[in-house]
Amino acid sequence: MKFLFLIVFIYLLPQCTGKPLIRDDCHQHTFEEIKREIAGYSDIAKAIINLAVNGNAQNRSYERLANFVDTIGPRLSGSKNLEMAIKYMFRVLQEDGLENVHLEPVKVPHWERGEESAMMLAPRNHSIAILGLGSSVATPPEGITAEVLVVTSFDELHKRSQDAKGKIVVYNQPFVSYEETVKYRLLGAVEAGKVGAVASLIRSIASFSINSPHTGWQWYQSDVPKIPTACISVEDAEMMARMSSRGTRIVVTLKMGAKTYTDIVSFNTVAEIVGSKYPEQVVVVSGHLDSWDVGQGAMDDGGGAFISWEALSLIKDLGLRPKRTLRLVLWTAEEPGGVGAEQYYQLHKGNISNFDIVMESDSGTFMPMGLAFTGSDKARAILKEIMQLLQPINVTNIYENGGETDTDYWVRNGVPGASLRDDISKYFWFHHTQGDTMTVQDPSQMNLCAAVWTVVSYVIADIEEMLPR
Numbered sequence: 001m002k003f004l005f006l007i008v009f010i011y012l013l014p015q016c017t018g019k020p021l022i023r024d025d026c027h028q029h030t031f032e033e034i035k036r037e038i039a040g041y042s043d044i045a046k047a048i049i050n051l052a053v054n055g056n057a058q059n060r061s062y063e064r065l066a067n068f069v070d071t072i073g074p075r076l077s078g079s080k081n082l083e084m085a086i087k088y089m090f091r092v093l094q095e096d097g098l099e100n101v102h103l104e105p106v107k108v109p110h111w112e113r114g115e116e117s118a119m120m121l122a123p124r125n126h127s128i129a130i131l132g133l134g135s136s137v138a139t140p141p142e143g144i145t146a147e148v149l150v151v152t153s154f155d156e157l158h159k160r161s162q163d164a165k166g167k168i169v170v171y172n173q174p175f176v177s178y179e180e181t182v183k184y185r186l187l188g189a190v191e192a193g194k195v196g197a198v199a200s201l202i203r204s205i206a207s208f209s210i211n212s213p214h215t216g217w218q219w220y221q222s223d224v225p226k227i228p229t230a231c232i233s234v235e236d237a238e239m240m241a242r243m244s245s246r247g248t249r250i251v252v253t254l255k256m257g258a259k260t261y262t263d264i265v266s267f268n269t270v271a272e273i274v275g276s277k278y279p280e281q282v283v284v285v286s287g288h289l290d291s292w293d294v295g296q297g298a299m300d301d302g303g304g305a306f307i308s309w310e311a312l313s314l315i316k317d318l319g320l321r322p323k324r325t326l327r328l329v330l331w332t333a334e335e336p337g338g339v340g341a342e343q344y345y346q347l348h349k350g351n352i353s354n355f356d357i358v359m360e361s362d363s364g365t366f367m368p369m370g371l372a373f374t375g376s377d378k379a380r381a382i383l384k385e386i387m388q389l390l391q392p393i394n395v396t397n398i399y400e401n402g403g404e405t406d407t408d409y410w411v412r413n414g415v416p417g418a419s420l421r422d423d424i425s426k427y428f429w430f431h432h433t434q435g436d437t438m439t440v441q442d443p444s445q446m447n448l449c450a451a452v453w454t455v456v457s458y459v460i461a462d463i464e465e466m467l468p469r
């Protein structure tokens, strides 16, 4: 019976099924028509904004996030906390009445920092604040005691490679931008290992510091000796640079109890509002659920995950159901390098032509400024019209580079990608530190971010045609 119904249903389907990819025999909407169609969403956009900013849903994403991070705490890949976080989200997404709430298993890294410390012994005793970098090996139990070589760049390290043997290399590279400077965290141990150093300490990748080390993942190379590596504060890196420029000999003992275990099963957490007309076509809104093992992971990426959940909640509260499926994905194991998202891509890439746009918020949920977008010029022109619907809160800008770590797998293969742009002037004050807590988040800014995220994802999911590639 069901089958017969399906045949009749297919027969009755119009020739245009919303797909932009094969359309020779279909009427393609002109840009003017699309523009008019989008302008028709202005009342819905206002309703979403009202509900999120002034209405019953005001501060909801903030309160949900506070409850979550206060209950679970930090959520490192492979940790018990991350497992608890996923169970928590699975329960609350069901309680929220969302559809197809499910978990998709993936294998993720399991690294633990253990006990760690660093002590300067010469020229004076001083306790150095450190955080081991993700995937670092341990030191022997008694630690590594060695003289320090301070450098400001890889170039300087290579020039002074004769001096590096047997030393602890301290990098005191200036912060230019995260993208530019993060290579010292990622490759500092490898470069130091190549020239015979016994450990590396890396100035935190941070635009501001109150003696706070900022951790993060780092990469070894199979043909280079693996040396222990940790980040130190900007203050200690600069002090050691000053000491060494005066010709002062610096000796440090580094102790790290880090351990890498075998990969462990974790889950991407998924929930949907199933599309009314093209349910097989998907708009993804996302953030990552894992975090570092310090602070609360409220900013990175609790905020992004919870405004993404909020988008589905707001749409449901307004009794809306878009033509396409709106899919919430809470990625696991982003911090070790988009590990959960990569496996999600491998599992679902066969269906890539049905992915309309992939959206991820993973650069803070501070005061929103607009949307970063990667896609064709035609798609960008459509997005520009959609952003006009956000005039009431004055967040209408479009920027370049809409891919984030987790969505880039799709974006690199031609799926339009968008990420939230917000005021990140304080983002790298707190990034990957003990300071990434709920205190950094602001409920009214999260309301605005949620409104932007919801209007954009809903309209893209509901307009007649998919975004042109």
Ligand SMILES: [Zn+2]
Pocket (backbone or CB within 6 Å): 288, 300, 301, 334, 362
């Ligand atoms: Zn993140």
